[in-house]
Amino acid sequence: VLNHLIMKMGYSTVENTHVQAVLFPLLDYCTDINVVNRAETLLEDGLRLWLVTLLSSRVATMGPRLTSMLPRLELILRSGLEPHLSLKVLQFYAILIGKQVIEPLGDFLRELLVRMTSSVHTKPGEKDAAGGDEMEDDSTTSNGKASSKEKDIGTMRDAIAALSFAGNLMQLFPDLGYSIASPAIGKVIVFLGNSGTKETGSRHLPVSLPLLQVALSAFGRMWMADIANDPLTIYHSVLLDGSDFSGSGSGQLNLEKVVPGGDKITALAAHNNFLVIFCEHHIVLYQNADD
Numbered sequence: 489v490l491n492h493l494i495m496k497m498g499y500s501t502v503e504n505t506h507v508q509a510v511l512f513p514l515l516d517y518c519t520d521i522n523v524v525n526r527a528e529t530l531l532e533d534g535l536r537l538w539l540v541t542l543l544s545s546r547v548a549t550m551g552p553r554l555t556s557m558l559p560r561l562e563l564i565l566r567s568g569l570e571p572h573l574s575l576k577v578l579q580f581y582a583i584l585i586g587k588q589v590i591e592p593l594g595d596f597l598r599e600l601l602v603r604m605t606s607s608v609h610t611k612p613g614e615k616d617a618a619g620g621d622e623m624e625d626d627s628t629t630s631n632g633k634a635s636s637k638e639k640d641i642g643t644m645r646d647a648i649a650a651l652s653f654a655g656n657l658m659q660l661f662p663d664l665g666y667s668i669a670s671p672a673i674g675k676v677i678v679f680l681g682n683s684g685t686k687e688t689g690s691r692h693l694p695v696s697l698p699l700l701q702v703a704l705s706a707f708g709r710m711w712m713a714d715i716a717n718d719p720l721t722i723y724h725s726v727l728l729d730g731s732d733f734s735g736s737g738s739g740q741l742n743l744e745k746v747v748p749g750g751d752k753i754t755a756l757a758a759h760n761n762f763l764v765i766f767c768e769h770h771i772v773l774y775q776n777a778d779d
Contacts (some may be wrong), residue, residue, distance in 0.1 A: 490514070494540050495708075502544045511541065512553065519560055527569050535564075535573040536728050542580040543708060555585065566596065568641050571604055572649035576730070579653055579705070587661045594668055601672035604650035606642040608676050651676070652705050652730050705730060706758035707778040719752030720744050722765065746772055 490511065494501050501507050518534025521527045538557075545554060558581065564574045581589045590597070654673055658665035702713040710730030713722045726737040743753070747770045755766040763777035 491537055491540050494537075494544050498544045499546050499549075502541055503546075503549050508553075511537075515541070515557070516560075519564065521564060521567055521569060527567075531564070532570050532573065535570055535577060539573065539577050539580065539708070539728060542577065542584065545584065547584050551585065554581070558589065562593065565593070565600070571600065571641055572645050572730070573728075575600075575649055575653045576705075576728075579656055582657070582660055587664055590657070590661065590664060590668070594664070598668050598671055600641070601650045601654055601669060602675060603641045604646040605672045605676055606647075607644050608647045608679065648710075649730060652703065652710055655703055656705050702753055702756055704756035704758065704763075706756075706763065709777075711756055711763065711777075713753040713756065720747065720767075722753065722756070741774065743767070743772060746770075 490507075493507075494511075502511070515534060515538055518526075518530040519538065521531060538561075542554065561574065561577055561581070565571070565578065578589065578593075650672060654665070654669035658669055704711045708727050710725040710733075711722055712724075712733075713719070720743040722741040722743075723733055724739055724741070726732045726735040729735070732738060743751075743765065747767055751767045751769050753765060753767055757764040757766070758777070761775075761778060763774040765772040765774060
């Protein structure tokens with residue numbers, strides 16, 4: 489209920505003292521991973537609420553309150569819990585507060601992104617660069633029970649989240665972003681380039697090509713365009729889950745009736761609550777991206 493209230497009403501709700509009296513104790517309770525079973529039962533919901541809070545906050549009024557929660561976020565990140573969401577929370581902290589949020593975590597994030605993209609750059613049966621076992625492509629443990637505490641980092645969802653974070657970080661802070669993201673992206677590119685087989689010469693790409701083309705994280709969704717195969721269609725994920733392009737709330741935007749045929753999408757951006765779609769010969773502003 490609180491999630492939907494904040495999404496609908498925006499910063500006027502987050503800045504309300506009565507709402508804050510409920511919101512911040514609830515965030516603290518849901519994200520306290522030191523409590524037994526808390527991570528397995530409430531952490532994902534807590535991170536989603538945290539993300540919505542950041543999306544609806546202004547630094548001028550909410551900065552100190554949000555900054556005080558950063559040590560909790562670092563603890564969650566270092567614990568490897570729900571990395572697809574905790575990285576998204578960190579990304580919006582960086583947007584709101586600046587690169588000083590990212591800089592102290594540079595070495596850790598560099599290693600984390602490599603681990604999270606291991607399902608892309610590690611062949612089946614091999615171990616990842618850190619010496620760990622092959623990563624599973626789901627969130628279950630060896631005994632078949634889901635557990636945030638025990639699951640490995642390296643599912644395809646983690647890989648998508650890591651590549652999204654890396655791309656946005658390089659846009660926000662080019663030098664810092666490149667130094668953090670380049671090892672993971674480099675491994676992915678090298679693996680894709682060497683993915684042919686000696687027998688057939690065919691190429692088996694473990695990740696779909698749209699991930700390496702046009703992508704944007706904005707308005708609580710992931711937006712991607714497959715410019716090689718469908719140059720005028722943008723696909724968007726469900727709200728607050730950039731890895732889900734088929735669930736309720738996902739969809740697509742086709743520009744064929746907006747721009748003449750023969751044009752194609754070259755880049756995406758977010759500005760003044762508009763989704764900005766850059767084509768070779770046109771710029772399209774989409775107004776309802778946050779609906």
